[in-house]
Amino acid sequence: MSAVTTSSQHAEFEPLEALTRPVVILVGHAGSGKSEIAVNLAVRLTALGRRATLIDLDLIKPYFRSRIVRDALGDAGIEVVVPGGEMVYADIPIVCPEVRGHIGVARGGREGGRWGTEAERPTLLIDAGGNDNGARVLGSLAEVIDPNLTDLLFVVNISRPFADDSEALSRMVTDIENASGLKVTGLVSNTHLMDETTPEIIEKGLEASRALSRSSGVPLRFCGVPHNLFPLPSNKGEALGCPVLVVERYILPPHVQRKAGFRRALAL
């Protein structure tokens, strides 16, 4: 794999600086962008020369799961953990045994200094399903998930139905915490309207995420900005006041030509 192409553009706003725990779990409303953020984080880690493993633990939606790009991620050296054989296509609640193993290894790496250097230590990204229903599976993994070594990131997209006001957002944070038995440790502002996203929409979403951060006391970790809008014209990214994750769309509908995003991010 060749050199990183995008990192230099926004190194000082690197969202991964904030992600120091070995296990990163993405939760949030259905359709808020957890899978796309998970895939983007995995690619970003790889682009920075770090190792990433992605667990697709979405037991809710049947299509457009992060597993549909597992071949491309595999080519980039990112392991994707999904149910084996034809069960990868099913929408039944399967938690494959490797999941517990991976979480244990990620913990061991941190605690026991198993990995020689930080770069060798894989970050384990877990893409949970939407809403509290999707987060419930995390409760079943309680005995292996160490809260002190885990970041639970709540992804916010206020363009989605039932996710468009502060009350709904706060309620979902609580519902997810109750279902998973974990506390949300960070917010990810990911408000967008697919191809119709404008800087104003991103900024409005960022405001809502900030308000949620104030009311909940949970820090805002970073803001997703589509690659074609980065840097935002008004402020070139810095004035957003938080790190930016430049988001490529990898999980695409069939009429869109694929692969451009991977090529851009990884210079494959």
Add this chain to the structure above:
Amino acid sequence: MEKKLMKGCEAIGEAAICAGARLFFGYPITPQNEIPEYLSSRMPQVGGTFVQAESEVAASNMLYGASGAGKRVITSSSSPGISLMGEALSYMAGAELPAVIVSIMRAGPGLGGILPSQSDYFQATKGGGHGDYRVMVLAPETVQEAVDHTIKAFDYADKYRNPVIILADGILGQMMEPVTFPEPVRPEDLPEKPWATTGAKGRERNIVNSLYLNPDVLEERNWQLVKKYEAMREDVEFDTYHLDDEVDVMIVAYGTVARIARTAVDTMREQGMRVGLFRPVTVYPFPSDALAEAADKAGAVLTSELSTGQMLEDVKAAIAGKRPVEFFGRVGGNLMAPEEIVEQVTALMERQGRSVA
């Protein structure tokens, strides 16, 4: 109104509320669960009723009852579930009851798989239930069109006193796109249905039934229904892309495949190839006349579907041998990539002895 980012299924649910429907009866099945899930939250917010029935058979007969009482009502399901609704569909057509049925197609036959397909085209357009009946079938291509079609479907259902099917593949049900909704209709502002069973105080009784024992009466009734189905032709809809001038190949596709074909047409046009797309929007009634006219300006026709060749029969019947009609399908839940359509068109042009730019 501000745009929302919605899955096709959720958008169909909200569109039903916009159209003044306050009743949903259904039973879960992938890949359309987001419709009942969405409406289970939304119906109570607007004073409506959501019922998860004990089966698709029950749900579709609840539709019959609610529609007979004059209410706008909707259900949704996917392939095997729609099969179970076939009986009620026939009864509703027989009793001339308006209702909207959303069919989000997955791969079959039998239990099949949960991935997208278009292999229920026959089921929707040619029957599904028993007897000489037809239902209007709308096939949206985008999430916004799914919204618009759902609202129109309620109007067509009332206009023709007949069930209307929204026919979409699983991709359209699951994909997210920005959408807007029109000003919602208030149920109390909808036109009266003088035939409905709303209580016979002070008037003749209204009977909702499809039983006709006398063969002469039933025969007469069948021919009357045919007149109604023929009248639906005035609402035929289709869409064309790059078909203003002559083309070497005209692709015919609907729903998600039309969308994939559009990307393929763009690619081929950039290479100087003379290719266009004809997209049936109503698949019953089928836009046969418009398609035949478009074929006059095409060298050959390529029908592409997520089936082993179902709409193909309607395309062939419309073109009636005037032009070669070839077929490219993917099934089992697999989709074609835009590049595969480019390959198929290129190969067809070569077979036809036409230069590929």
